[in-house]
Amino acid sequence: MYPLPFFIPRNPLVTIDMSHIVTLNRRPNPTNLPDDIYTEAKRRIGSVYTGSGDIIRGLTFAEQRKLLPEVLGVSAEDPNFGRACKDYYLNLTVEIPMGGVDLEIGVDEEGYPLNRADFIRYKFALAHPYVVQDEEDLSASKKHQYYLSDNRRELKQAKMGLDLRKSAYKEYIKLSDNSDRMDKVLIIYGYKPKDLKAEEKELQLEELLEDNPQYFLDIVTDKNLDLTSLINECLTTEVLRKVGNTILDGDVSLGDSMEAAILFLKDKKNSNVLTSIKAKLKAYA
Helix, strand or coil: CCCCCCCCCCCCCCCCCCCCEEEEEECCCCCCCCHHHHHHCCCEECCCECCCCCECCCCCHHHHHHHHHHHHCCCCCCCCHHHHHHHHHHHCCEECCCCCEEEECCECCCCCECCHHHHHHHHHHHHCCCEECCHHHCCCCCCCCEEEEEHHHHHHHHHHHHHHHHHHHHHHHHHHCCHHHHHHHHHHCCCCHHHCCHHHHHHHHHHHHHHCHHHHHHHHCCCCHHHHHHHHHHHHCCCCEEECCEEEECCEEEECCHHHHHHHHHCHHHHHHHHHHHHHHHHHC
């Protein structure tokens, strides 16, 4: 068995930005054992064969040549290097306590791991069939017993979500100053603006924003908002009808999708159809 050595970074002037910690966790107690007994039970991941009969490694061939010689004490040019790599992975295990195990996976400016042992174990865990990349990926299957958590990724996702909400609220504020566009957005969502007071419209739009900021943003920034709203309102009032995915004006097909119908009505040669549709909608109102 080849031990995983304590690894001193090649560059001792490591900055915090280079560090990247992930945690390999055990799934919550899936057994009938009491939690205190389950917590004390030893759990580990070890060698697994691939469908082709090789050992799961995680590291690419190039990464093995770069990182494993110092671990194995065998040169990458040595004829026995391949056999030594396989033997190493046959004996590799990663202990996972109930609280999880932290792994440093950051790399320095030259691309070398700050902690070689942790990096190897991380790549091994990523390739392991019992490990998933996020707790949300844990399925009902007992096969997946472990998951990775990444504070950096989670913080990045949280920031992206915050930035998205900020952008959506900027559009919401602009929208609240334009009652006509407010109505059009509400129509796309399936509401009847005529049934709502001004305050109710704003509250409903804010609720829709909070429910799905990305969808709200997509709607309010859509360059075809006017036509999308018009088609939706015409379908609601049955000025237009839909058969399957095809949108029809009487017996005239506007297209087999909303996008196709918009392109049809934007075409100047179909301006008479657009004028007729608007007139019929106005008469309905």
